[in-house]
Amino acid sequence: MPRRSALALIPLGLAAVLCGCAGEPLPFDGTTYPQDYRVRHPILLSQQPARLAVIPRWAYGLDPRQADDVRAFGHAFRTETMGVIQVSVPVVAGRPTPLVKTNARAVRTALVGTGIDARNIRWSEYDATGLGPQSPLNLSFAKLTATVPHPCNDWPYDLAAGAGFESFQNEPYWNLGCASQTNLALQAADPLDLVRPRVEGPADTVKRVNDIQQLRTGNDPSTDYGPTAASASGS
Incomplete structure (x- = not known):
């Protein structure tokens, strides 16, 4: 191809490239968002259930590991809420097995031992037909919990080499602060x-x-932590 013809095609090629760039969709729709990460990723308080599953595996009560778990759960209930604690017991054909009965009594004893009034323990049943002999006793209570209302996986901007003009704005990207808030x-x-x-x-x-x-x-008036003060206090 003659050189003059090739030079004449250069403006056409540039025009095609510019048209292609103009038609390429932006990675983000340009919607503005708050610059403060505490507003983008707020910490909200809500009532969420705390749960503990107790597996009935000892015929004469709770094993030491699960007894500690129930006591810790009871102490958490006393410090974190003023409501009731729910205990859901597995039943088959409308009746709990002897193993479940023994463990349920042990759960009640452990909870009362932590200072919980027995009247604040509410019992219920659930059908465990076909679930096997190790169906758990489910303990739960509602407690105040702090959470960020959304997961930290939203990346509307491309922060890598393919980023557009939004990377030149010198503003925090959307996901900044989400992990630290969580x-x-x-x-x-x-x-x-x-x-x-x-x-x-x-x-x-x-x-x-x-x-x-x-x-x-x-x-x-500050406290002296030097060697002289240490020797004087030890004598």
């Missing part, structure tokens, strides 16, 4: 701590007065 919600011992701080305890009046006296005399 971990924070899971690590909170009391979900209410994420809503408001706890009430302050009384100040140490003796230490406060002593610190003021030290400042008035020109001394350092």
